[in-house]
Amino acid sequence: MSTLKRVYMDHAAGKPVDSRVAEAMLPYMKTFYGNPSSLHQFGQEARKALEDARTKIAELVNAERKESIIFTSGATESNNMAIKGVANRNKDRGTRIITSSIEHMSVVNTCKFLTTKGFEAVFLPVDNYGFVKLESLEKELTDKTVLVSIVYANGEIGTIQPMKEISKIVHSKNAYLHVDATAACGQVPIDIKEEGIDLLTISSNGTYGPKGIGALYIKEGIRVEPLLHGGGQERGLRSGTENLPSIVGFGKAAEIAKNEMQPEGERLIRLRDRLIDGLLKPIPYSFLNGHPTRRLPDNVSVRYSFIEGESMLLSLDMMGVAASSGSACTAKTLEPSHVLLAIGLKHEEAHGSLMFTLGRQNTEEEVDYVVSLMPSIVKRLRAISPLTPKELNK
Amino acid sequence: MYTEKVMEHFKNPRNMGEIPDADGVGTVGNPVCGDLMTIYIKVKDNRLEDIKFKTFGCGSAIATSSMITELAKGKTLEEAMKITRANVADELGGLPPVKMHCSNLAADALHAAIEYYNKKRKAADEVKK
Numbered sequence: 001m002s003t004l005k006r007v008y009m010d011h012a013a014g015k016p017v018d019s020r021v022a023e024a025m026l027p028y029m030k031t032f033y034g035n036p037s038s039l040h041q042f043g044q045e046a047r048k049a050l051e052d053a054r055t056k057i058a059e060l061v062n063a064e065r066k067e068s069i070i071f072t073s074g075a076t077e078s079n080n081m082a083i084k085g086v087a088n089r090n091k092d093r094g095t096r097i098i099t100s101s102i103e104h105m106s107v108v109n110t111c112k113f114l115t116t117k118g119f120e121a122v123f124l125p126v127d128n129y130g131f132v133k134l135e136s137l138e139k140e141l142t143d144k145t146v147l148v149s150i151v152y153a154n155g156e157i158g159t160i161q162p163m164k165e166i167s168k169i170v171h172s173k174n175a176y177l178h179v180d181a182t183a184a185c186g187q188v189p190i191d192i193k194e195e196g197i198d199l200l201t202i203s204s205n206g207t208y209g210p211k212g213i214g215a216l217y218i219k220e221g222i223r224v225e226p227l228l229h230g231g232g233q234e235r236g237l238r239s240g241t242e243n244l245p246s247i248v249g250f251g252k253a254a255e256i257a258k259n260e261m262q263p264e265g266e267r268l269i270r271l272r273d274r275l276i277d278g279l280l281k282p283i284p285y286s287f288l289n290g291h292p293t294r295r296l297p298d299n300v301s302v303r304y305s306f307i308e309g310e311s312m313l314l315s316l317d318m319m320g321v322a323a324s325s326g327s328a329c330t331a332k333t334l335e336p337s338h339v340l341l342a343i344g345l346k347h348e349e350a351h352g353s354l355m356f357t358l359g360r361q362n363t364e365e366e367v368d369y370v371v372s373l374m375p376s377i378v379k380r381l382r383a384i385s386p387l388t389p390k391e392l393n394k
Numbered sequence: 395m396y397t398e399k400v401m402e403h404f405k406n407p408r409n410m411g412e413i414p415d416a417d418g419v420g421t422v423g424n425p426v427c428g429d430l431m432t433i434y435i436k437v438k439d440n441r442l443e444d445i446k447f448k449t450f451g452c453g454s455a456i457a458t459s460s461m462i463t464e465l466a467k468g469k470t471l472e473e474a475m476k477i478t479r480a481n482v483a484d485e486l487g488g489l490p491p492v493k494m495h496c497s498n499l500a501a502d503a504l505h506a507a508i509e510y511y512n513k514k515r516k517a518a519d520e521v522k523k
């Protein structure tokens with residue numbers, strides 16, 4: 001008997017740390033353990049590593065200077081810091097915050113929280129592909145708007161937003177634009193200057209760096225209130241002794257991502273499209289979520305009518321395949337994914353959703369393996385479901 | 395997150411399907427997450443001679459449907475009415491807390507099918523009188 005294959009296609013949930021990254025981190029746990037704030041050599045070695053990493057991250061997103069990159073504990077903190085920090089520090093510019101209906105929960109819940117503190121939050125609708133409706137943005141953008149926060153590309157459906165256009169609209173009213181690039185950074189080129197981004201959330205694990213570390217780019221001149229007060233690290237914006245091993249790893253990951261983005265992106269797009277085709281063509285009543293081409297290279301989001309996502313995940317897991325679903329049955333809250341509902345799916349359609357997010361180690365062979373499993377999984381579950389039309393069960 | 399027993403029933407559900415000439419049918423929707431379960435029964439001498447299910451739902455919903463049909467088969471109607479969601483969950487070696495409502499669905503569908511049968515029979519008896 002051959003051992004069961006193990007195929008990991010849930011990279012949006014968590015990525016492995018690149019071995020070159022892990023390698024780069026090790027010396028900063030055992031050899032270079034000084035505190036970057038210390039004057040002595042130990043401290044200065046650490047300081048240099050810290051600033052080198054900052055430079056690499058600035059280069060990944062084409063920031064105008066490295067000092068605009070602030071290290072945080074991850075994308076959730078970066079999103080919190082961007083939204084609360086800008087809102088609280090710039091009340092004189094307005095108290096209205098605009099975001100979209102397909103944001104990560106760390107944006108959604110931060111905006112909701114601010115509505116209990118005297119701010120107003122608007123959640124813009126998206127179209128069926130998941131593109132933010134620009135007319136709605138224009139309409140909702142008032143002189144009182146201080147901040148607009150839009151995801152660069154949502155990790156569940158992969159749709160890449162037209163950032164340049166969004167930025168133009170936002171800046172026509174002098175609001176700031178925060179962009180959550182957690183799912184996109186390292187996968188597609190992001191150019192802060194060219195795209196007109198004021199604040200950018202960058203994830204380390206998203207670029208195959210360690211978890212528990214992230215960054216926020218803040219354009220020079222934008223005032224942000226810190227979340228954490230203390231010793232004044234990170235230009236006073238984020239106190240706490242820097243997590244140097246992780247920061248070094250993050251820097252290395254950013255460097256690798258920048259160098260390898262183009263060939264790896266092209267490879268992933270080939271795998272992605274092969275997987276999408278293979279999941280949809282042989283199976284009736286199957287659909288793609290999101291846009292066919294303007295989507296992240298790693299993202300495959302599909303849905304099958306009449307069946308439920310968790311039971312598909314279990315069936316795949318029994319065959320060694322890891323994926324995810326936006327079904328209510330997989331959520332702690334038993335609510336279907338707000339992102340899938342926002343693109344216009346009905347409750348029962350969101351139920352049948354299945355997401356595969358590809359990564360560096362996935363191969364064509366693995367894609368074909370998943371494709372080979374799906375028809376019988378869907379057929380079996382459809383035979384169990386009372387909703388399946390009779391003719392499909394023949 | 396699921397016990398082996400749950401996974402076993404999910405993999406090989408017992409009594410899955412429909413009974414075209416069923417004596418009773420119970421369909422319940424899950425108000426919590428929007429799933430659907432139908433149970434078909436065939437009654438002979440006040441006993442559940444046959445029982446089948448169809449379910450649109452998560453792995454635990456499928457496993458609990460399968461388990462309840464196994465528990466109910468051959469029982470008298472009164473005994474079957476006494477099967478609770480706790481019985482189903484216990485027989486499966488427990489369910490994660492967030493999934494307990496799926497076992498509700500199974501018990502409700504079974505009870506609905508029996509009630510449907512009882513009502514039908516009562517109505518038929520009335521006609522005879």
Ligand code: FES
Pocket residue numbers: 328329330424427428429450451452453454455493496
């Ligand atoms: S049927 Fe939805 S959680 Fe079980």
